Amino acid sequence: MSDVQTQPEPRSVLVTGGNRGIGLAIARAFAAQGDKVAVTVRTMCDMPDGILAVQADVTDSASLDAAFAEVEKAHGPVTVVVANAGITKDQLLMRMSEDEFTSVIDTNLTGAYRTVKRAITGMVRKKTGRVILISSVSGLYGAPGQFNYSASKAGLVGMARSLTRELGSRGITANVVAPGFIRTEMTDALGEDKKREYLANVPAKRFAEADEVARVVTWIAGPDAAYISGAVIPVDGGLGMGH
Ligand code: NDP
Numbered sequence: 001m002s003d004v005q006t007q008p009e010p011r012s013v014l015v016t017g018g019n020r021g022i023g024l025a026i027a028r029a030f031a032a033q034g035d036k037v038a039v040t041v042r043t044m045c046d047m048p049d050g051i052l053a054v055q056a057d058v059t060d061s062a063s064l065d066a067a068f069a070e071v072e073k074a075h076g077p078v079t080v081v082v083a084n085a086g087i088t089k090d091q092l093l094m095r096m097s098e099d100e101f102t103s104v105i106d107t108n109l110t111g112a113y114r115t116v117k118r119a120i121t122g123m124v125r126k127k128t129g130r131v132i133l134i135s136s137v138s139g140l141y142g143a144p145g146q147f148n149y150s151a152s153k154a155g156l157v158g159m160a161r162s163l164t165r166e167l168g169s170r171g172i173t174a175n176v177v178a179p180g181f182i183r184t185e186m187t188d189a190l191g192e193d194k195k196r197e198y199l200a201n202v203p204a205k206r207f208a209e210a211d212e213v214a215r216v217v218t219w220i221a222g223p224d225a226a227y228i229s230g231a232v233i234p235v236d237g238g239l240g241m242g243h
Contacts (some may be wrong), residue, residue, distance in 0.1 A: 004134035009031055013221075014068070015056055016040045016115050017085030018051070022134065025210035027051050029218045037074035040067050040085065058085045058111030061118075068118050077122030080221045083112040083156075084134040090145040098122060101148045108152035112159060116174075120167065129172035129220040133160055135211075137180045137236045140243035153178075164230035173229035175220050180236025181207045202238025211225035221241055 014031045017023040030036045031050040039047065040056040047053045052074055055089070066121035071078055086108045089100040096151020116131055121217055123129025138146045139153025156176055163174035181198055187207065199205065213235050219225055220233060234240050 004016040005126070010213055010216070011035050011079045011161040012071060012077060013037045013080040013082070014040070014071050014078045014119070015082040015084055016111070018161045019043075019045055019053070021186060022179065022182055022210045023082070023084040025214040026084060026217050029211070029214035030080070030221075033218060035080070036077075038067075038071040038075060040064070058083075058115060059106050061114050064118055065112050072122065077126055078119050078130070079123055079126055080130040081115060081119035082134065082217060082221075083115045085111055086113075086134065086152075086186075088146070088149050090149065092145055094149045096147060101151075105152050105155075108149065109155045109159075112156055116159065116163065120163075120172065123172050124167065124170055127171045129167075129170075131160070131163060131172065131174040132217050132220055133174070133176045134217075135176045136234070137178055137234065137240040137243075140178060140232065140234075142242045161230040162231075168229055171225070173238050174221075175222065175225075175228060175230070176232045177213060177216055178232055178234045178236065178240065179208070179213050180234070180239040182210055182213055182235075183207045184210055202237045202239045203241075206237065208235065208237060208238075 013035045015027045018027040019041040027037050027039045038054055039050040041053045042057050042110045051162050054070045056063040058166040089104050091100050112133055133156040134157045136153040138150045142150055159175040216235050
């Protein structure tokens with residue numbers, strides 16, 4: 001028998017690193033469909049109407065815990081969490097310092113651990129939840145200069161799949177969205193030569209907009225995707241095909 005859910009009530013959604021880039025686009029997309037949306041920011045700032053900003057750094061469990069408590073008070077238990085906060089510190093391995101390695105892991109991978117661990121308590125209690133981890137084509141395909149970043153993003157796949165096996169029977173799904181080149185401050189920082197070089201390998205021959213990632217995230221968090229868990233969904237114009 002079908003166990004497909006009908007369109008849920010507005011849910012309490014939390015997106016980490018939601019003050020700009022892909023995180024902000026994801027937050028806007030959830031808000032546009034009527035969900036109660038909060039984003040973590042490191043520095044308090046004005047957010048668009050309908051989006052609550054809470055202060056947290058994903059490298060600091062106590063600040064995340066306080067942010068979740070604030071969101072729970074305002075919107076109820078978080079049933080959709082998007083671990084989006086991420087950084088790059090690109091460097092060839094031969095020159096990569098231990099700090100460049102561990103700080104990227106601490107934000108991108110351990111930050112996702114801290115976020116998801118805090119989120120699932122409420123999800124288990126409510127017997128429903130959507131965990132979405134924002135990975136990268138680099139985590140699957142590899143990229144020179146991204147030994148640290150690729151490792152952190154590949155680790156998210158293991159997390160989603162382990163969580164699926166742990167909590168799949170509790171109405172909770174965990175999926176990975178793996179963007180390719182999306183126009184944000186992160187990719188603006190690449191030089192023009194680098195951008196041209198990357199673009200040459202993208203079958204779609206263009207960078208994507210953050211909204212194109214956001215629409216996939218809201219879909220994977222929605223009722224039509226209730227039976228999808230442990231999946232890696234690329235949004236990369238074909239760049240990572242088969243990885
Ligand atoms: P941006 O650099 O534009 O934004 C990164 C966000 O993460 C910011 O909100 C930033 O906050 C936040 N952040 C960074 N470190 C921390 C931290 N310690 N605690 C809390 N928040 C933090 O990046 P994008 O929007 O481009 O990227 C978003 C996600 O998508 C990242 O995980 C990235 O790896 C991934 N991605 C991006 C791609 C792209 O082409 N742009 C491709 C593939 C994956 P603050 O403003 O305070 O710095």
